[in-house]
Amino acid sequence: MEDRIWKRIVKYTELQGTSGQEFMVRKAFREDLTPLVDEVVQNGLGGLYGIRQNADAKAPRIMFGAHMDEVGFIVVKITDRGMLQVAAVGGWNPYTVSAQRFVLYTREHQYPVVSSAVSPHFLRTGNQNGAPQIEDILFDAGFTSRDEAKQYGVEPGDFIVPDVKTQLMANGQRVNSKSWDNRFGLVTILNAFENLQNETLHNTLIMGANVQEEVGLRGVGPAVHQLQPDLFFALDSSAADDLQSGEGQGQLDQGAILRVFDPGVIMPKRLKEFVLDTANDEKIPLQYFVAKGGTDAHGAQSENFGIPSVALGVVSRYIHTHQTVWSIADFEAAQHLVETLARKLDQSTVNDIIYGD
Numbered sequence: 001m002e003d004r005i006w007k008r009i010v011k012y013t014e015l016q017g018t019s020g021q022e023f024m025v026r027k028a029f030r031e032d033l034t035p036l037v038d039e040v041v042q043n044g045l046g047g048l049y050g051i052r053q054n055a056d057a058k059a060p061r062i063m064f065g066a067h068m069d070e071v072g073f074i075v076v077k078i079t080d081r082g083m084l085q086v087a088a089v090g091g092w093n094p095y096t097v098s099a100q101r102f103v104l105y106t107r108e109h110q111y112p113v114v115s116s117a118v119s120p121h122f123l124r125t126g127n128q129n130g131a132p133q134i135e136d137i138l139f140d141a142g143f144t145s146r147d148e149a150k151q152y153g154v155e156p157g158d159f160i161v162p163d164v165k166t167q168l169m170a171n172g173q174r175v176n177s178k179s180w181d182n183r184f185g186l187v188t189i190l191n192a193f194e195n196l197q198n199e200t201l202h203n204t205l206i207m208g209a210n211v212q213e214e215v216g217l218r219g220v221g222p223a224v225h226q227l228q229p230d231l232f233f234a235l236d237s238s239a240a241d242d243l244q245s246g247e248g249q250g251q252l253d254q255g256a257i258l259r260v261f262d263p264g265v266i267m268p269k270r271l272k273e274f275v276l277d278t279a280n281d282e283k284i285p286l287q288y289f290v291a292k293g294g295t296d297a298h299g300a301q302s303e304n305f306g307i308p309s310v311a312l313g314v315v316s317r318y319i320h321t322h323q324t325v326w327s328i329a330d331f332e333a334a335q336h337l338v339e340t341l342a343r344k345l346d347q348s349t350v351n352d353i354i355y356g357d
Contacts, residue, residue, distance in 0.1 A: 001328055005191060008032075009166065012186050013177040016103060016161035018072030018089045019215040022046055025068040029186055029209060036193035043222040049208030050193060051227075052201065060350040063206040063229030064192075064338060065220060065296050066185020066236065067213035070178070071320050073102070073139070073160040078150070082143030084113070085135065086160060090214030094132040096321040101163040104141055106153040113141040113160060162322045173328055174252070180316045180324045184331065185209060185235035192339050202346035210296055217299035224303045230350050231271070232309040234297040235338065237326070238289060240315035250315030252327040255285025256334035259311040262291035264298025268308045270353040275310065275341070282340050285333050289315070308353055312337060 017025040026048050034040050037050030049063075071090030078084060084104070098117035103110050116138040139160060143149040166177035177183075189207040196205070206227050210219030213236075224232060238257060241248030250257060258275055260267045279286040291311075301309040314334050316326040 001332075005187070008187050008190060009175070009177070009183075012183040013166045013179050014164070015183070016105075017068060017070060018074070018159050018161055019069040019212045020089070021105070021159045022068040022211050025186070029068065032190050033193070033208070036190070036197060041226065043226050045211050045219050045222050047208065047210040047219045047223045049206055049223065049227060052193070052196075052205040054201065054204045058347075060203045060230045060345060060347050061206060061228060062203045062231050062342065062345050062350075063224065063227060064189060064233045064235055064342075065207075065223060065300070066189060066209040066234075067182045067219065067296060068186065068209045068211055069214050070161070070181070070183075071214050072162065075104075075139075075154065075156050075158045075160065077156060078146045078154060079138070080146055082141070082145045082149045083116070084139040084141065084149075084154070084160075086137070086139055088134045089159070091320050092134060093320065094134055094137070097134065097137050098132065100322050102139065102160045103163045104139070104154070104158060104160050106155065106158050108153055111141050111152065112163070113139050115139055164322050169325070174325055175328060176323055176325050178322055178324060180326050181237040181319045182213070182235070184237045184314055184326075184334075188235055188331075188335050188338055191335055192342065195339055196342060199343065201342060203342070203350075205342055213296055217294060217296055220296035220299035221303055224300050224307060228304065229307060231345065231353065232297065232300040232307045233338075233341070234295040234300070234309065234311040234313075235334075236295045236311050236313045237316045237319060237324075238291055238313060239293075239319050240317045242315075243317070249291070250289055251287065252315065252317065252325075253329050254287050255330060256337050257287045257289040257313055257315055259289045259291055259295065259297070262294055262298070262311070264294040265301060265309060265311065267310050268353070270356045271308045271310055274349065274353055275312070275337075278340055278344060279337060282336065284337050284340065286337065
């Protein structure tokens, strides 16, 4: 992997921004995106896209959308003893939350904070197997009282984000980070715009990132209304199921994934055939993926007059926790696939995908 790409991965995975609080991610993304495109546009919720215009105003509009946000927490109450009660922003497994480092963002400041845990010394037989609840896990910033917390500017509505450093693992083939769901998409988009910048494309290429995906796909609707794509590709990281065997959905090191079905999207036939043929022709490793969760492809497909949509991406272990493990080879396969699709999607191909039987 090139050093510039590794530095970009570290930068974006270590940036922090929960749903609705993506401003730090958006600022960095805008700065990196602007030199690579003809135009940068932002919608009212905060989604940000770069556009490579085409000399032909009737060229098909191809849209690749990632999402900026990551899962985290929001402060809902400060207790008398200065502890913070929170609500989850996005989906968390409660078993992974306790005894972890986070950053608390107030209006003016950032403070270290730790999620509470019950010492094994206080556990009693009979209550060790009860599942913890998010609302029972307090967050400890070291304050001695509610008044002291308020003196430091803490208020309900402040947000809390995991504090993790990105690292290359021992074999040099996998990475441990937070928020690969979905800083993967942002890194892929920036790389694609760089790699395609000296090529003539057969389409108007629109690539960027939405907000608030983790809390109900809220940002993609405004984005597709604003940008009017003919096709939409969600770029996202999905949950790997490969710890016990090679039979589960999504295996590390086996290539990019194509979500052929999930609760919100049945992949259009012609679009599926086009992606599969493209991957086969270019010898890009690709896995079928049937998911139990949704992506922005679900939010996009029924907008406007109907937009053929699908999610592409990679799988990662332990998503929606502090520590995600993912494969460099899978990332590179997805990068290759995105760039190849952007090159191949001309008017005839798009017409066949939309109107072909």
